[in-house]
Amino acid sequence: MSERLAPALIALDWGTSSLRAYLLGEGGRVLAAQSRPWGIQHTPDGDFARAYEELVGDWCRQWPGLPALACGMIGSRQGWREVPYALCPATSSNLVDGLLAVDTAYGPLYLLPGVLDASALPNVIRGEETQVFGALQLAPELREHALLVLPGTHSKWVSVRDGAISHFTTHMTGELFAVLRDHSILGRPAREQGIERSDEAFCRGLDAARQSAAEGVSGRLFSTRSLLLTERLTAGESLDYLSGLLIGEELRSVLASLEEHACPPLVLIGDAHLCERYRLALGRFGVTAVRTLENAGVTGLWHLACAAALVTATPTAVSRSAMHV
Amino acid sequence: MSERLAPALIALDWGTSSLRAYLLGEGGRVLAAQSRPWGIQHTPDGDFARAYEELVGDWCRQWPGLPALACGMIGSRQGWREVPYALCPATSSNLVDGLLAVDTAYGPLYLLPGVLDASALPNVIRGEETQVFGALQLAPELREHALLVLPGTHSKWVSVRDGAISHFTTHMTGELFAVLRDHSILGRPAREQGIERSDEAFCRGLDAARQSAAEGVSGRLFSTRSLLLTERLTAGESLDYLSGLLIGEELRSVLASLEEHACPPLVLIGDAHLCERYRLALGRFGVTAVRTLENAGVTGLWHLACAAALVTATPTAVSRSAMHV
Numbered sequence: 001m002s003e004r005l006a007p008a009l010i011a012l013d014w015g016t017s018s019l020r021a022y023l024l025g026e027g028g029r030v031l032a033a034q035s036r037p038w039g040i041q042h043t044p045d046g047d048f049a050r051a052y053e054e055l056v057g058d059w060c061r062q063w064p065g066l067p068a069l070a071c072g073m074i075g076s077r078q079g080w081r082e083v084p085y086a087l088c089p090a091t092s093s094n095l096v097d098g099l100l101a102v103d104t105a106y107g108p109l110y111l112l113p114g115v116l117d118a119s120a121l122p123n124v125i126r127g128e129e130t131q132v133f134g135a136l137q138l139a140p141e142l143r144e145h146a147l148l149v150l151p152g153t154h155s156k157w158v159s160v161r162d163g164a165i166s167h168f169t170t171h172m173t174g175e176l177f178a179v180l181r182d183h184s185i186l187g188r189p190a191r192e193q194g195i196e197r198s199d200e201a202f203c204r205g206l207d208a209a210r211q212s213a214a215e216g217v218s219g220r221l222f223s224t225r226s227l228l229l230t231e232r233l234t235a236g237e238s239l240d241y242l243s244g245l246l247i248g249e250e251l252r253s254v255l256a257s258l259e260e261h262a263c264p265p266l267v268l269i270g271d272a273h274l275c276e277r278y279r280l281a282l283g284r285f286g287v288t289a290v291r292t293l294e295n296a297g298v299t300g301l302w303h304l305a306c307a308a309a310l311v312t313a314t315p316t317a318v319s320r321s322a323m324h325v
Numbered sequence: 326m327s328e329r330l331a332p333a334l335i336a337l338d339w340g341t342s343s344l345r346a347y348l349l350g351e352g353g354r355v356l357a358a359q360s361r362p363w364g365i366q367h368t369p370d371g372d373f374a375r376a377y378e379e380l381v382g383d384w385c386r387q388w389p390g391l392p393a394l395a396c397g398m399i400g401s402r403q404g405w406r407e408v409p410y411a412l413c414p415a416t417s418s419n420l421v422d423g424l425l426a427v428d429t430a431y432g433p434l435y436l437l438p439g440v441l442d443a444s445a446l447p448n449v450i451r452g453e454e455t456q457v458f459g460a461l462q463l464a465p466e467l468r469e470h471a472l473l474v475l476p477g478t479h480s481k482w483v484s485v486r487d488g489a490i491s492h493f494t495t496h497m498t499g500e501l502f503a504v505l506r507d508h509s510i511l512g513r514p515a516r517e518q519g520i521e522r523s524d525e526a527f528c529r530g531l532d533a534a535r536q537s538a539a540e541g542v543s544g545r546l547f548s549t550r551s552l553l554l555t556e557r558l559t560a561g562e563s564l565d566y567l568s569g570l571l572i573g574e575e576l577r578s579v580l581a582s583l584e585e586h587a588c589p590p591l592v593l594i595g596d597a598h599l600c601e602r603y604r605l606a607l608g609r610f611g612v613t614a615v616r617t618l619e620n621a622g623v624t625g626l627w628h629l630a631c632a633a634a635l636v637t638a639t640p641t642a643v644s645r646s647a648m649h650v
Contacts, residue, residue, distance in 0.1 A: 179508045179509050184500055
């Protein structure tokens with residue numbers, strides 16, 4: 001590592017299932033990265049201090065005094081120290097105001113708060129807020145009004161207004177798919193006979209969800225089985241069909257909630273494969289003006305470290321070529 | 326058993342998880358009944374002949390030559406002999422025309438076909454069709470037009486027109502609840518801390534589903550967790566809340582499909598506790614003209630045995646007092 005690329009920050013994304021660590025240099029450039037399957041539910045012996053030491057101890061000893069910042073479930077009640085949620089509408093300043101530190105052998109590790117949307121049916125995020133503020137750095141034109149989609153086990157749809165997280169919803173699409181695949185009658189044929197990827201079956205599921213209109217997929221989930229019984233779907237294709245039904249229901253629901261308003265600029269953030277699947281699905285629903293942003297998480301950690309004066313703000317090094325429209 | 330009550334029929338409801346046998350006398354009166362957890366997925370050694378012998382062999386030996394009739398999954402591909410589905414619109418004559426027999430040590434056991442609704446998204450029933458025709462015997466005024474609800478693992482909503490099953494849908498509400506309770510993050514608090522029955526939490530879930538309007542519960546399932554995190558629901562109550570969300574989504578979906586038409590007379594058939602729960606739920610959706618019918622399954626087996634001339638038709642002995650409005 002050359003002298004010119006002096007490390008400036010240790011940044012952690014410490015979630016439920018994984019722990020990712022980044023050594024960031026000037027402008028948020030990634031100098032080194034490593035990860036372990038040590039999310040807070042899987043941290044060996046639940047010993048966060050030791051996991052931290054094992055993952056980033058070398059960096060801390062090599063560059064003493066580096067500031068350290070973490071986002072994600074590590075700040076939850078089940079994490080290292082509970083950091084109270086910031087409330088919607090939440091700005092990056094609100095997040096920074098809520099920082100709390102834990103003591104480590106190498107100095108403080110600052111933990112970011114999550115965000116609470118205290119609607120009648122409340123919603124919470126921990127980690128996604130950092131990706132959202134990263135996205136707003138990468139694409140400042142989104143600050144006024146945008147809808148950011150973070151697909152996953154629990155998909156989050158985050159509305160941004162005037163630079164703040166104004167509202168968000170959670171769709172348990174990934175978890176629903178997993179429990180139905182692994183534990184319901186719908187997953188049994190593929191469990192027994194194996195999986196055969198099929199974009200066509202995925203699109204048939206999407207269409208069935210879209211055509212359900214206000215009824216939703218409640219009465220159509222079982223078609224994953226009845227199409228098989230009537231030999232119009234194979235066991236191998238059935239999981240892609242089910243995935244289409246469930247992602248389709250998520251999109252149908254969100255688009256129904258927007259119906260009377262114009263759809264704000266839509267941005268996908270997250271795992272590239274999953275984002276591509278959602279982009280395909282959105283297209284099937286007639287929504288084609290969708291961009292995908294990469295590196296939003298790291299960018300967000302750097303931006304928030306700057307806002308907290310843990311590091312000196314400089315123009316972000318993540319070029320706009322990371323943004324695909 | 327007195328001479329006057331001579332047995333006339335051995336009637337079986339042989340489903341996926343259980344096997345119920347009835348010894349029926351004149352008019353369909355139940356002279357004796359017994360059941361085993363020997364549904365076709367749990368029949369010891371998969372030996373249907375031996376299970377039949379063990380359950381009803383005594384009756385067969387005591388009254389040789391009794392006709393025997395079965396409905397349910399025993400007629401499926403995984404059952405004793407596959408009986409092809411009757412097609413919608415399906416009358417009781419269509420069912421009888423499709424009877425197939427298996428040979429037993431005591432003579433033929435006739436197996437009823439299920440029904441296939443060959444819509445673009447097909448649907449199938451095996452066993453429920455018999456309950457439906459039983460219900461039409463118990464309440465003949467339903468024959469012209471009615472919607473019969475059979476709640477359960479897979480709830481069936483069966484439309485009847487002019488004495489025939491014209492259409493039906495499946496809602497996997499019971500199975501969805503079970504997999505989410507046992508395998509998802511939503512069930513974990515109750516799994517760890519125990520269940521506390523709460524009609525109030527059930528109604529809150531119903532209301533959340535009803536108020537979701539065209540959006541459906543996709544973005545509201547997670548409230549089972551977020552209400553807990555914000556201490557507005559207890560772990561013990563959370564499963565009744567989830568049950569309300571899921572049953573509510575089923576009702577919301579069905580009522581959305583009826584919106585432009587008047588709701589036909591609505592009848593609940595099945596397990597008394599579950600029917601009561603659906604009655605409560607329907608009331609929460611403003612649907613109060615709902616009746617519950619008991620003994621529809623046995624009545625249906627008797628009626629179809631008469632239609633098949635396996636027994637001599639006489640007025641059904643199940644009094645109309647079995648019908649609660």
